[in-house]
Amino acid sequence: MPLPALLPLLQDAAPTVVPADTAWMLVSTALVLLMTPALAFFYGGLVRSKNALNTMMMSFVALGAVGILWALVAYSLAFAEGNSWIGGLANAGLAGVGVEAKGTIPHVLFMAYQGTFAIITAALISGAVVERMRFGPYVAFIVLWTLLVYAPVAHWVWGGGWLMTRGVLDFAGGTVVHINAGISALVAAIVLGSRKDYGRQAILPHNVPFVLLGAGLLWFGWFGFNGGSALAAGELAALAFTNTFLAPMATLVVWALLDFFRTGHATAVGGATGIVVGLVAVTPAAGFISPLHAILLGAIAALPSYYAIAYRARTRLDDSLDVFAGHGVGGITGALLTGVFAAKAWNGAGNDGLLAGNPGQLGLQALGVGTSVLYAGAMTFVILKVLGAMTALKAAPRTEGLGMDVTQHGEEAYGNGEGSILVLPSEAAPDSAPIVATIPQTAAR
Amino acid sequence: MKLIIAIVRPDKLNDVLEALYRADVRGLTVSRVMGHGGETERVENYRGTSVKVALQEKVRIEIAVSLGFVDLTVKSILAAARTGDVGDGKVFVLDLDQVHRIRTGERDEAAVTPPLPSAV
Numbered sequence: 001m002p003l004p005a006l007l008p009l010l011q012d013a014a015p016t017v018v019p020a021d022t023a024w025m026l027v028s029t030a031l032v033l034l035m036t037p038a039l040a041f042f043y044g045g046l047v048r049s050k051n052a053l054n055t056m057m058m059s060f061v062a063l064g065a066v067g068i069l070w071a072l073v074a075y076s077l078a079f080a081e082g083n084s085w086i087g088g089l090a091n092a093g094l095a096g097v098g099v100e101a102k103g104t105i106p107h108v109l110f111m112a113y114q115g116t117f118a119i120i121t122a123a124l125i126s127g128a129v130v131e132r133m134r135f136g137p138y139v140a141f142i143v144l145w146t147l148l149v150y151a152p153v154a155h156w157v158w159g160g161g162w163l164m165t166r167g168v169l170d171f172a173g174g175t176v177v178h179i180n181a182g183i184s185a186l187v188a189a190i191v192l193g194s195r196k197d198y199g200r201q202a203i204l205p206h207n208v209p210f211v212l213l214g215a216g217l218l219w220f221g222w223f224g225f226n227g228g229s230a231l232a233a234g235e236l237a238a239l240a241f242t243n244t245f246l247a248p249m250a251t252l253v254v255w256a257l258l259d260f261f262r263t264g265h266a267t268a269v270g271g272a273t274g275i276v277v278g279l280v281a282v283t284p285a286a287g288f289i290s291p292l293h294a295i296l297l298g299a300i301a302a303l304p305s306y307y308a309i310a311y312r313a314r315t316r317l318d319d320s321l322d323v324f325a326g327h328g329v330g331g332i333t334g335a336l337l338t339g340v341f342a343a344k345a346w347n348g349a350g351n352d353g354l355l356a357g358n359p360g361q362l363g364l365q366a367l368g369v370g371t372s373v374l375y376a377g378a379m380t381f382v383i384l385k386v387l388g389a390m391t392a393l394k395a396a397p398r399t400e401g402l403g404m405d406v407t408q409h410g411e412e413a414y415g416n417g418e419g420s421i422l423v424l425p426s427e428a429a430p431d432s433a434p435i436v437a438t439i440p441q442t443a444a445r
Numbered sequence: 446m447k448l449i450i451a452i453v454r455p456d457k458l459n460d461v462l463e464a465l466y467r468a469d470v471r472g473l474t475v476s477r478v479m480g481h482g483g484e485t486e487r488v489e490n491y492r493g494t495s496v497k498v499a500l501q502e503k504v505r506i507e508i509a510v511s512l513g514f515v516d517l518t519v520k521s522i523l524a525a526a527r528t529g530d531v532g533d534g535k536v537f538v539l540d541l542d543q544v545h546r547i548r549t550g551e552r553d554e555a556a557v558t559p560p561l562p563s564a565v
Contacts, residue, residue: 401456401457406489412489415498419499420496420500421497422495423495423496423497
């Protein structure tokens with residue numbers, strides 16, 4: 001923080017880049033970018049080995065497709081001056097995005113930091129459609145979704161849009177990221193339909209250590225996600241950081257206890273899931289509530305998501321990796337509890353919640369949740385129906401049986417090369433017959 | 446007594462096990478194997494290296510049955526393991542000289558008949 005004596009000078013002058021803030025935001029941007037590979041491990045470990053690479057690629061591809069789309073168009077739609085529904089095109093193609101200050105950090109850094117959020121949000125949805133959605137249509141879906149769902153909602157909440165003006169509190173993206181992705185995942189799972197084996201045979205995680213590794217790296221990256229959402233180094237970043245530290249600890253404890261009393265064991269997959277749910281729930285609240293309330297919020301948040309997962313598993317709904325129960329339900333719980341626990345005593349820029357004598361904030365939070373659910377749900381349905389009219393979204397049962405790694409990517413996660421024959425460059429010369437994977441001759445790829 | 450050996454696709458194993466269970470065929474051994482049954486080689490690319498994958502993953506099921514169960518077992522496997530594409534696998538039926546159950550010392554027909562549930 002600048003010295004108090006300098007404060008009036010800084011406020012009067014044109015915005016200036018503050019090196020300390022810039023340093024923290026550089027680190028935060030890298031931390032949040034790491035969350036997407038972390039998610040790839042979390043999701044990749046939960047699927048069967050024949051689909052491990054495809055599942056991980058569904059996250060990794062967002063780093064490319066969504067990241068470039070963000071820089072070229074989506075950033076402008078979310079954050080450039082516009083009306084209360086959508087930003088303008090003033091920053092399209094990174095026009096006017098230079099090293100000059102945006103707040104107290106360079107504008108390019110602000111753009112990059114926000115881009116990491118768009119990337120992971122799109123990747124989150126993949127958990128609902130793994131092991132069956134064809135790769136090409138999936139990429140097309142996340143590109144359209146970022147443009148038509150993520151960018152507008154980010155504008156409403158953060159870019160000066162109507163939810164921001166009304167005073168809905170969303171510190172680091174409980175609504176924009178998690179409710180948005182969670183409800184879209186639910187709709188995508190319904191539109192696509194279930195995997196062919198779902199409900200007929202046991203579909204088990206192929207690598208639980210990957211799931212734990214992913215959850216751990218997600219937590220690490222989340223310090224940038226929430227701590228960085230202060231957009232500066234200082235008291236607010238420290239508060240958000242500490243709440244991100246505490247809330248998942250409480251969720252982990254409660255989740256393990258629920259597991260223990262329900263099944264007699266505290267499971268590893270359950271523990272990893274509990275950590276992620278705690279992180280999701282504290283996201284909208286991180287910079288608005290006290291650390292003690294963060295522990296309480298984390299503990300409470302375990303319950304709805306735990307029972308949503310238990311209930312989902314008994315239905316025909318194949319939200320394969322429980323994106324809705326984790327991110328949708330967890331995000332809604334967190335958004336509403338933000339309206340309960342928020343206190344101006346901890347963040348003057350925020351507002352008081354129910355416990356501090358302002359029940360109206362809870363209503364505002366519900367408004368944010370409701371509009372996000374309706375808009376993201378409806379738009380996801382439309383995008384998938386339009387794409388589905390042009391091409392098959394889902395792999396044929398035969399392709400699903402062979403596994404998505406071999407059929408979508410021509411690679412195996414755990415192949416050992418035994419019995420493989422090297423194709424010499426001469427055989428692959430342009431004038432010879434093209435080499436194509438011939439397995440799914442009869443199936444749609 | 447016959448020994449039935451079936452080589453099937455890994456993703457068809459569950460269907461085969463279910464069909465055998467419905468046919469009251471109990472007692473079998475399953476192993477993961479690699480094999481080649483005339484299907485076209487699959488090409489995989491790892492950066493600059495292209496390889497033809499000649500050996501495919503398969504599952505080998507071994508079942509010893511008494512004569513009355515041979516046809517039923519074979520039919521169940523044929524129906525459950527078939528996709529219609531090259532590479533569905535084979536079923537071999539072999540003569541069996543002797544069978545001994547280690548636990549009881551029973552031999553031949555008695556050894557391939559599953560123990561009654563009450564005896565377990």
